[in-house]
Amino acid sequence: xxxxxxxxxxxxxxxxxxxxxxxxxxxxxxxxxxxxxxxxxxxxxxxxxxxxxxxxxxxxxxxxxxxxxxxxxxxxxxxxxxxxxxxxxxxxxxxxxxxxxxxxxxxxxxxxxxxxxxxxxxxxxxxxxxxxxxxxxxxxxxxxxxxxxxxxxxxxxxxxxxxxxxxxxxxxxxxxxxxxxxxxxxxxxxxxxxxxxxxxxxxxxxxxxxxxxxxxxxxxxxxxxxxxxxxxxxxxxxxxxxxxxxxxxxxxxxxxxxxxxxxxxxxxxxxxxxxxxxxxxxxxxxxxxxxxxxxxxxxxxxxxx
Numbered sequence: 001x002x003x004x005x006x007x008x009x010x011x012x013x014x015x016x017x018x019x020x021x022x023x024x025x026x027x028x029x030x031x032x033x034x035x036x037x038x039x040x041x042x043x044x045x046x047x048x049x050x051x052x053x054x055x056x057x058x059x060x061x062x063x064x065x066x067x068x069x070x071x072x073x074x075x076x077x078x079x080x081x082x083x084x085x086x087x088x089x090x091x092x093x094x095x096x097x098x099x100x101x102x103x104x105x106x107x108x109x110x111x112x113x114x115x116x117x118x119x120x121x122x123x124x125x126x127x128x129x130x131x132x133x134x135x136x137x138x139x140x141x142x143x144x145x146x147x148x149x150x151x152x153x154x155x156x157x158x159x160x161x162x163x164x165x166x167x168x169x170x171x172x173x174x175x176x177x178x179x180x181x182x183x184x185x186x187x188x189x190x191x192x193x194x195x196x197x198x199x200x201x202x203x204x205x206x207x208x209x210x211x212x213x214x215x216x217x218x219x220x221x222x223x224x225x226x227x228x229x230x231x232x233x234x235x236x237x238x239x240x241x242x243x244x245x246x247x248x249x250x251x252x253x254x255x256x257x258x259x260x261x262x263x264x265x266x267x268x269x270x271x272x273x274x275x276x277x278x279x280x281x282x283x284x285x286x287x288x289x290x291x292x293x294x295x296x297x298x299x300x301x302x303x304x305x
Contacts, residue, residue, distance in 0.1 A: 016213050020051045020077070025095035028073075028082035032096060036066030039129075039303045042093060042105040043069040044120070047112030048222035050076040052212050056110065056283075063296050065303070068105070070096055072116060074221025076213065084224055086235075090119035094127055106303045108132045111255055111280070112225050115235055118263070121244075122236035130243040130302035131267075132295055135255050135280055138237065138263035141229040163210040170197050174206070182253040182279030192279075192286070202284050237266030244270040245298045247291050249278020271298075 022031045033051040041060050045053040050071040057067035072089055074080040083089040093116070097105065107128050109117025114136025121131045165173040175193045178184065184192065196202045212218075244267045248260030264272040273294050278285035283292075 012211075012213060013217075016052055016076070019054075020071070022077050023096070023099050025092065025099045027088070027092040027095035029077070029079055030070050030082060030092055030096045030099075031077035032068055032070040034066070034068050034100075036061050036064075038066055038102070040066040040068050040102060040105045041108050041299065041303070042097070042120075043067055044089075044093070044107065044109040044113030044117040045069060045072060045075075046110045047225045048075070048215070048218040050078075050213065050218060050221075052076075053110075053209075055208055057108070059292055060108075060296065060299065063300070065106075065299060068096070068100075068102075072113065072221055074218075074224045076217050080220045080224055084228070086115040086119045086228060087123065089116040090123050093120050094124045097127060103127070104129050106130045106132065106299050108134070109136045110134045112137055112229070114138055114255075114259070114263075115228070115232065118235045118237065118240060121242055122239035125241055128242045130245070130298065131240060132245045132247065132298065133260075133263055134247045134295070135249065135252055135282060136246075136259065136263065137229060137232075137255050138235060138259045138266070140232040141255070141259075163207075166206060166210050170203065177206075178279065180253060181281060183251045184253075184277075184279065188277075192284075195286075196284050205281075205283050235266075237263060238268070240267045240270075243298070243302045245273060245295060246270055247273045247275065247282070247295060249275040249280065249282055249285055251277055252280045254280040 020031050020033045022029060031051060033054040041057060043057050051069045054067060054069035061067055070093060071078040073082040083092040104127055107117045107120050114133055117131060121128045171193055174196050175189055178189045178193060246260050246264045248257055250257055260272060264270045273291055275282055275285060275291050
């Protein structure tokens, strides 16, 4: 029998694929990770991620909720053909629930997953007990980014460098990340960086985000997301009729706080939970995770009630 030596990347992919399932739905192929039992929170992950971001649902799982995290089209093993537009991605999520025999869920849209989750709530109201939008895009999003920065953002090498910097030079890596992901001044960046680096739980979250799959497995979804974000005219906020909680930090440097104000104003009776001083990665922001408790209480009220 031949001995097969696997590269670290191959081992990563084996573990990644073992953590997910792939099914054929009426809308095409969908990969997803499922944890726990009903009632379920359906996680619409951010950009550029995939089902490996399902660990963001662990606080919900600790409270007795199950989670389902599909890899949105173009990410990992869900082909882009399953749904290029956010409306098509919402329909693919509903088709996944049909395939799994699940009637109703709470929808949880994070960052770049916001538009798909909003479309899901608007297009499939009978499937949605409630909607949580966390640092979520809710309107046209086309940051003025230089071609060089965009090229680096799409580079597998850049991702590997970031993961190594986080391991070898964590203070530098975190401070550079904060300069992009927050609007804090240099003094606040230094203070929050020290807090994050000194907190093993927060550093573990960063490492889990950084040590993901090769970027080549995410590039199609990333490129499609950027194209779709820039083409948003108006998401169907006025057709979202389920209870909705909007959570956002005041110092988000990636998705500006204006997106939270827009969704909270456009969705009838939406609640806005403002994280003062919070930046794009709320788990690493100041505070005692009061926003997370608010999300869990909201799910208990509307998904269990």
